[in-house]
Amino acid sequence: MASSPSLLTKISHPFHSLSSLYPTKITLFDFATVQSFNFLKNFSSNADSTNFHNFNFDSFFANLIDNSSQKTNLEQVHAKFFLLGIHQRGFLITKLINAAVNLGEIGYARKVFDEFSDPDVFVWNAVIRGYSKYNLFAGAIELYSRMQVLWVSPDGYTLPHVLKACGGLPCLKMGQQVHGQIFRLGFEKDVFVQNGVVAFYAKCGKIASAKVVFERLEIRNVVSWTSMISGYAQNGQPIEALRIFDEMREMGVMPDWIALVSVIRAHTDVEDLEHGKSIHSFVIKMGLELESDLLIALTAMYAKCGQVMVARSLFNQMKVPNLILWNAMISGYAKNGYADEAVKLFRDMISRNIRTDSITARSAVLACAQVGSFELARWMDNYISKSEHRDDIFVNSALIDMYAKCGNVDMARIVFDRTLDKDVVVWSAMIVGYGLHGRGREALDLYQLMNQAGVHPNDVTFLGLLTACNHSGLVEDGWKLFHCMKNYGIEPRHQHYACVVDLLGRSGYLDQAYDFIMNMPIEPGVSVWGALLSACKIHRHVTLGEYAAERLFSLESYNTGHYVQLSNLYAYARMWDRVAKVRVLMREKGLSKDLGYSLIEINGKLEAFRVGDKSHPRSKEIYEELESLERRLKQAGFVPDTYSSLHDLNDEEMEETLCNHSERLAIAFGLISTAQGTTLRITKNLRACINCHSATKLISKLVNREIIVRDANRFHHFKDGVCSCGDYW
DNA sequence: ATAGGGTTAG
Structure with missing residues (x-):
């Protein structure tokens, strides 16, 4: 040596x-x-x-x-x-920290930083960048405060990271302080810093402030424009986002892939498939179609616009598993009614050991809520409660909603009770659940507890409460609650008004309901007129019902449901010529009645039946059971109302068809496939028809079973010859 | 020596 x-x-x-x-x-x-x-x-x-x-x-x-x-x-x-x-x-330590940050070793970066005795601004920037990059916003801000205590002045590299942290939290106050500091330090011409300010205000929902800063900028680059576009997209103004994009193009600024991600998000929100497709071709023209985050955004767009097949083919192009991509695909399936596909993908994710996050869990739970299978719901609950997502309140509120929609509001309550730190959404989900099942008293009691817990209600809470009152006939309570809303500064929306119309209509106060509609501060929409028509049907008030129907036809001339409701009103009032007229009207418009189907869950498996369905392997036994049920119904004095349904048949055929209604087939199949006393759980796509409703009430008594039916609107619990809906639905 | 904007969602 x-x-x-x-x-x-x-x-x-x-x-x-x-x-x-x-x-x-x-x-x-x-x-x-x-x-x-x-x-x-x-x-x-x-x-x-x-x-x-x-x-x-x-x-x-x-x-x-x-x-x-x-x-x-x-x-x-x-x-x-x-x-x-x-x-x-300092030079080498800065390098080292940045390298550690780029490897994702933020803990190690911090260790190196802590062993460094006198960091200069470069070293501070490196460590703050690390925290900001990995969304450790509180840490970034804490370091920034310490930096200032030590009299190190931030530069044009520090501030964008700090602003990102303020926007990410988001913490408006902190960011405003930083903005003031930026002004004092003289960074008003620094486009990097100013872009950060724009993005910060946008993330805090202060889009007007963002716009002021943006417009004061002398030089705007693609990042400035992107900050504004995403700002509008994030704040529920996708149309404005797209307008800014057009403006940017007119100014000759070329979008890069991040700009396009924001533009695609805006198209996703407006569900504008046509323009979304043209952006897709633009992406291909720019040669950016292999950019993975663009692929994710495009997949999300197609999925949300209902093009799940296209979305799936893009999804399949991705070689490396990406969490956000999987989430987009799962939620896309769930949103468009492909719940089973969504659940399949979720199970796939678990079996392939792909990391899930709370958004994955939420989307999967949402899908289970749509499937409506109680067994699946239990499986999901079991999985979640053993996973890292068990204490996530977003996931738990989805679970509450899921159990309620799968027919078991008591299980929903168990999830509710085990959820710590309940926020307004958790409370509201439980209240809505009780409402859906007509357990109005419990909904109101829960509302009391919510008040005692000091949780402020929102518009959804009131919607749940009003629905609960409707579904349980608590007219007085509902009326009072509606007038309570303004005390909380909550502006009633269409749905709230519709609930009140329903509430008044239920007790037969149809003229008052009409006056109420006329005095609404907002233009009454489909839900309001629909509620009035429905009430008119129950009370056979033909003229007012016709008026409501007219309004509905002008708002949604191709919605079959409105025609069926009007026809049912005429049938209830035994005005057969008018029933026929509605039928002609529908034929002229090329409309036909939606095909009814029912699902029943047997041993965790869903079986589907349509009207007069004979495709089931046990069809013979099912029809035998059905006949025996009919006999027992007749013996018990049951008389079917053969005219209340929209069919062009003779009496005998009609009676047969009514007995063949899909829910009856499902009930018959349920009875022969389950042990004595087992609860039957049925889901149907339309509202319950009056005949099947009356028949099911009686069947529940004759066979001594609880039968739970989820129709398009609510739950019916049939037991001992009565239904929880009190015959109003 | 170092940078900034974006995507899934009860």
Whole structure:
């Protein structure tokens, strides 16, 4: 080993400037320095004994850091810094921290930072960037405050990261302070900093402030434009987002892939498939179709616009599993009624050990709610309660909703009770659940508890309460609650007004309902007129019902349901000529009655039946059971109302058809496939028809079973000859 | 020496 005295003096040379700062350390490390020199020789051809006094440690280590692909490499380099006594070189520490951040080793980056005694602005920027990059916003802000306590002034590189953190939390107050500071420090012309300010205000929902800052900018680049576009997209103004995009194109600014992601999101929100497709072709023209985040955005767009097949083919193009892509696909399936596909994909994810997050869990739970299978719901609950998502309140509110929609509001209550830190959505989900099942009293009791817990209700809470009152006949309570809304500063929406119309209509106050509609501060829509028509049908108020129907036809002339409701009103009032007229009207418009179907869950498997369905393998037994049920119904004095349904048949045929209604087939199948006393759970796509409703009531008594039917509108619990809906639906 | 904007959602 060449360790002559002359060599040692020469080795200390590169540290001259440092040794004046840290003289003692250099002396202490003399021996180690020699050892490290050998280390350097192993790595670098220029570290030989002839030119080492010119050796450039900065570039040597910078190179070494750049080529580090693991945390251990960085740790070795950092150890050498100590050995060589260069561990206080800001340049190298900055490099090291940035490298650690780029490897995702934020904890290690922080450790290096903490061992550094006197960080300059570069070092601060590196560590703050790390926290901001990985969405550790509180950490970024805490570091930023410490930086200022130590009198290190932020520069144009610090501020964008800090602004990202303020927007990410979001914390309006903090960001506004930073904005003030930016003004004082004179960064109003710095486009990087100002873009950060725009994005910050947009994320805090202060889109007007964002716009002011944006418009004051003299130079706007693609990032400035993107900040505005995404700002509008994030704040529920997709149309405005698209307008800004057009403006940007007119100014000749070329979008990059991130800009396009925001534009696609705006198209996704307006569900404008046509323009979305043209953006897709634009993406291809720009040669950006392989950009994975664009692929994700496009998949989400097609999925949300109902084109799940197209979405799936894009999804299949992605080679490496991506969490957000899977989430987009699962929620796309769930939203468009492909619930079984959504659940299949979720199970696929689990079996392939792809990481799930709380959004995945929420989407999967949402899908289960739509499937309506109680067994599946239990499976999902069981999975979630064993997973890391068990305490996530978003997931739990979805679970509450799921159980309620799968017919078991008591299980929903169990989830509700085990949810800690209930927020307004958790409370509302439970209240809506009780409402759906006509358990109005419990909904109101829960509302009391919610008030005692100091949780402020929102519009959904009131919607749940009003629905609960409707479904349980609590007319007085509902009326009072509606007038309570303004005390909480909540503006009633269409649905709330529709509930009140329903409420008044239920008790036969049809003229009052009409007056109420006429005095609404907003234009009455489909839900309101629909509620009035429905009430008119129950009370056989033909003239008012015709008026409501007219309004409905002008609002939605192709919605079959409105025609069927009017026809049912005429049938209830025994005005057969008008029933026929509606039928002619529908034929002229090319409309036909939606085909009814029912699903019944047997041993966790859903079986589907249509009207007069004979395709089931046990069809023969089913019809035998059906006949025996008919006999027992007749013996019990049941007389079917043969005219209340929209059919052009003679009486005998009609009676037969009514007995063949899909829910009857489902009930018959349920009775022969399950043990005595088992609850039957049925889901149907339309509202319950009056005949089947009366028949099911009686059947529940005759066979001594609880029968739970989820129709298009609500749940009916049939037991001992009565239904929880009180015959109003 | 270092940067900024985006996607899934009860």
